[in-house]
Amino acid sequence: MALPKRIIKETERLVADPAPGITAAPHExxxxxxxxxxxxxxxxxxxxxxxxxxxxxxxxYPMSPPKVRFLTKIYHPNIDKLGRICLDILKDKWSPALQIxxxxxxxxxxxxxxxxxxxxxxxxxxxxxxNEKDAQRVSREWTEKYASQ
Amino acid sequence: xxxxPRNFRLLEELEKGEKGIGDGSCSYxxxxxxxxxxxxxxxxIIGPGHTVHENRIYSLKIHxxxxxPDKPPTVQFLSRVNxxxxxxxxxxxxxNKLNVLAQWGKDSSIETxxxxxRREMGSFNNRKLPQPPEGTTF
Amino acid sequence: xxPSPRDLFPIFHCPLCPPDAVLAAPxxxxxxxxxxxxxxxxxxxxxxxxxxxxxxxTHNTIAFFPAPPNTQSHPPDITHRALxxxxxxxxxxxxxxxxxxxxxxxxxxxxxxxxxxxxxxxRHTTPQRHNADPTSPPDPHDFEKTLSTELxxxxxxxxxxQPVTTPCQHTFCSKCLQRSLDHxxxxxxxxxEFPGFAYFQEHPHNKVILSLLLEAFxxxxxxxxxxxxxxxxxxxxxxxxxxxQLSFPGMPTLLHFFEPRYRLMLRRCLExxxxxxxxxxxxxxxxxxGHGPNAGSEFGTMLEIRSVQMLADGRSMVETRGTHRFRLLxxxxxxxxxxxxxxxxxxxxxxxxxWAAQDDDRAxxxxxxxxxxxxxxxxxxxxxxxxxxxxxxxxxSTTGTPQHLLSIPTLLxxxxxxxxxxxxxxAPWVVQRLNYTYGPQPPDTDPGAFSFxxxxxxxxxxxxxxxxxPVKSARLRLRxxxxxxxxxxxxxxxxxxxxxx
Numbered sequence: 001m002a003l004p005k006r007i008i009k010e011t012e013r014l015v016a017d018p019a020p021g022i023t024a025a026p027h028e029x030x031x032x033x034x035x036x037x038x039x040x041x042x043x044x045x046x047x048x049x050x051x052x053x054x055x056x057x058x059x060x061y062p063m064s065p066p067k068v069r070f071l072t073k074i075y076h077p078n079i080d081k082l083g084r085i086c087l088d089i090l091k092d093k094w095s096p097a098l099q100i101x102x103x104x105x106x107x108x109x110x111x112x113x114x115x116x117x118x119x120x121x122x123x124x125x126x127x128x129x130x131n132e133k134d135a136q137r138v139s140r141e142w143t144e145k146y147a148s149q
Numbered sequence: 150x151x152x153x154p155r156n157f158r159l160l161e162e163l164e165k166g167e168k169g170i171g172d173g174s175c176s177y178x179x180x181x182x183x184x185x186x187x188x189x190x191x192x193x194i195i196g197p198g199h200t201v202h203e204n205r206i207y208s209l210k211i212h213x214x215x216x217x218p219d220k221p222p223t224v225q226f227l228s229r230v231n232x233x234x235x236x237x238x239x240x241x242x243x244x245n246k247l248n249v250l251a252q253w254g255k256d257s258s259i260e261t262x263x264x265x266x267r268r269e270m271g272s273f274n275n276r277k278l279p280q281p282p283e284g285t286t287f
Numbered sequence: 288x289x290p291s292p293r294d295l296f297p298i299f300h301c302p303l304c305p306p307d308a309v310l311a312a313p314x315x316x317x318x319x320x321x322x323x324x325x326x327x328x329x330x331x332x333x334x335x336x337x338x339x340x341x342x343x344x345t346h347n348t349i350a351f352f353p354a355p356p357n358t359q360s361h362p363p364d365i366t367h368r369a370l371x372x373x374x375x376x377x378x379x380x381x382x383x384x385x386x387x388x389x390x391x392x393x394x395x396x397x398x399x400x401x402x403x404x405x406x407x408x409x410r411h412t413t414p415q416r417h418n419a420d421p422t423s424p425p426d427p428h429d430f431e432k433t434l435s436t437e438l439x440x441x442x443x444x445x446x447x448x449q450p451v452t453t454p455c456q457h458t459f460c461s462k463c464l465q466r467s468l469d470h471x472x473x474x475x476x477x478x479x480e481f482p483g484f485a486y487f488q489e490h491p492h493n494k495v496i497l498s499l500l501l502e503a504f505x506x507x508x509x510x511x512x513x514x515x516x517x518x519x520x521x522x523x524x525x526x527x528x529x530x531x532q533l534s535f536p537g538m539p540t541l542l543h544f545f546e547p548r549y550r551l552m553l554r555r556c557l558e559x560x561x562x563x564x565x566x567x568x569x570x571x572x573x574x575x576x577g578h579g580p581n582a583g584s585e586f587g588t589m590l591e592i593r594s595v596q597m598l599a600d601g602r603s604m605v606e607t608r609g610t611h612r613f614r615l616l617x618x619x620x621x622x623x624x625x626x627x628x629x630x631x632x633x634x635x636x637x638x639x640x641x642w643a644a645q646d647d648d649r650a651x652x653x654x655x656x657x658x659x660x661x662x663x664x665x666x667x668x669x670x671x672x673x674x675x676x677x678x679x680x681x682x683x684s685t686t687g688t689p690q691h692l693l694s695i696p697t698l699l700x701x702x703x704x705x706x707x708x709x710x711x712x713x714a715p716w717v718v719q720r721l722n723y724t725y726g727p728q729p730p731d732t733d734p735g736a737f738s739f740x741x742x743x744x745x746x747x748x749x750x751x752x753x754x755x756x757p758v759k760s761a762r763l764r765l766r767x768x769x770x771x772x773x774x775x776x777x778x779x780x781x782x783x784x785x786x787x788x
Binding site: 027030032033054056057058059067069071073081082083084 | 157160
């Protein structure tokens with residue numbers, strides 16, 4: 001099955017004109033499968049970290065959202081132990097007018113603005129709600145430990 | 150056909166396993182919930198009725214390496230069991246003697262392995278095999 | 288030679304304003320006409336002679352009942368007509384590109400920001416938008432590029448094809464919007480709720496944008512249409528496959544299409560003159576010993592669509608009939624559903640003749656033996672509703688005549704006996720089920736069709752019944768059916784007469 005034109009165009013644009021702090025490159029043997037890195041946004045506890053993710057465009061993309069997961073361990077209320085991300089546009093708020101680029105930018109924004117009220121990692125969310133400063137300290141520690149290059 | 154990469158395939162299987170499959174006679178989950186590569190799994194089979202295995206609970210270890218799902222996982226019984234495809238010294242399942250592993254295909258999964266083993270337990274040749282005492286392990 | 292902005296302006300003249308007036312605050316109506324928002328005062332199009340009546344473009348003969356309008360949702364609010372975002376942006380582009388030749392100041396010079404709130408990120412990088420400075424020499428290639436970017440569908444990222452405009456004034460390819468509707472009733476760009484599935488059926492194209500496409504990009508536009516046609520025509524895997532349930536030739540099957548991928552498949556089928564698709568059963572949960580992992584789904588039945596009743600939310604009830612069996616030779620997936628190359632399966636030509644001849648020789652003995660042996664108890668019940676006290680006098684067997692020698696008439700007779708016994712000894716609904724669910728009982732003169740009908744009627748595992756599909760001899764199929772009948776007879780006797788072990 002040939003790769004849809006849209007995926008080819010998106011890939012070309014991602015490589016030629018990458019979003020700041022984000023890289024995405026398709027695997028040679030599977031052009032729907034991308035290696036992604038996102039730099040921790042400045043001013044967040046994830047600053048100076050480089051996080052590895054994997055992204056897969058399922059058969060029905062862009063009618064169905066891409067599947068995205070963190071491979072780097074991260075202490076964040078909306079990202080669980082297996083790197084799964086709780087983000088509405090990856091689920092029911094997906095729209096075919098969104099793209100790989102907008103998805104990755106949204107994930108980068110999620111690092112700047114954790115949302116402990118819609119948690120995936122409930123223990124981290126509890127920590128963030130009860131003692132945000134201490135939780136951010138742990139997030140910084142994890143960033144240093146797992147996401148420094 | 151879009152080929153689903155290993156990790157996303159295993160995430161799908163994990164989510165299916167968490168929801169529970171079929172009548173609950175087989176179940177599986179990650180051995181370690183922190184294992185980001187999702188390599189080691191635990192499986193449970195409740196022995197089929199009207200056989201020597203009835204009401205017995207069998208624990209298994211399933212290992213999915215980097216070549217999964219192109220290649221089948223390796224499977225090992227933790228609970229002692231007497232079946233022709235199970236090595237009687239260490240509980241390892243011989244992939245050549247178990248149909249679901251020997252004929253591994255794109256629709257095969259951890260679930261089909263467990264269901265396939267359970268079906269073998271109830272097959273004509275295996276349903277009456279003498280079994281080690283319940284609760285013993287390899 | 289790419290047309291100049293001046294050549295293209297006439298497309299954007301308002302049909303209701305004085306001649307040569309360019310659309311101001313354009314809004315596109317359901318009929319596909321675009322007018323200045325000030326002209327819109329009622330639900331119907333203000334252009335004289337515009338008929339919003341939709342004409343059906345179905346090119347096949349099946350009965351198609353479109354979705355009823357959604358009565359719960361309100362019609363689009365006509366008092367606040369929204370701006371057709373795309374038409375408006377294009378008018379800006381034309382003005383900007385025209386400033387070089389035009390002695391008058393660009394009337395839209397500073398209004399740029401309002402219109403592109405909904406633009407995808409890609410469009411923010413277009414050079415012309417930030418380059419509207421009249422002092423810089425205009426590059427005709429920039430104009431062409433900007434225009435083609437503005438005419439790109441936000442779903443497929445290609446030149447708009449058959450553009451349709453939503454009530455919220457966003458424009459997509461007709462086919463892209465349809466696919467989006469399969470998944471969601473919200474606009475992909477602004478998430479405003481659409482007025483229902485029916486609103487977009489046979490939706491007229493945006494006439495202004497279509498004219499522009501044909502005027503500015505005629506070659507690219509027709510190439511897109513050709514490419515889509517070619518894809519369908521040259522597809523080696525040309526059969527759509529619906530994985531659902533067992534069906535046989537001659538059987539009616541009523542299907543419910545609700546999954547987005549199958550809605551798309553159905554729509555594509557209905558574009559063909561003779562809408563058909565293949566149906567196979569889902570594979571078992573685990574492979575069966577001795578079979579490959581896909582056992583059971585290699586063979587299926589082609590279904591012809593008889594009628595389609597679409598529901599208000601876009602689901603469909605589809606009435607079909609099995610035409611012939613097939614074997615799946617090669618498969619792939621297309622937008623989430625299975626497509627394949629199939630080979631038709633027919634019965635051997637000589638099958639019937641050969642066995643009819645043999646039947647003359649052995650008819651007396653075999654038919655008598657069997658008839659006596661298999662006569663069942665009239666109390667036997669398909670549903671086990673009726674309690675039974677005594678087992679049948681003789682459990683089923685075919686002693687005397689090896690089963691493989693039984694002739695077609697003999698096999699048919701066994702089937703009829705079984706049917707009589709069902710009809711005599713069971714609840715009336717079972718008889719009704721026999722009469723209606725599987726269509727009329729085929730006559731004995733067509734043992735091929737009868738074998739499928741009879742197999743379908745039996746209360747046994749569907750995967751077991753599916754074993755009839757590859758068998759190319761009606762007699763062999765009848766023999767399999769008779770085998771199941773005998774198993775059923777012996778089981779019933781067993782379960783009613785003894786305690787189940």
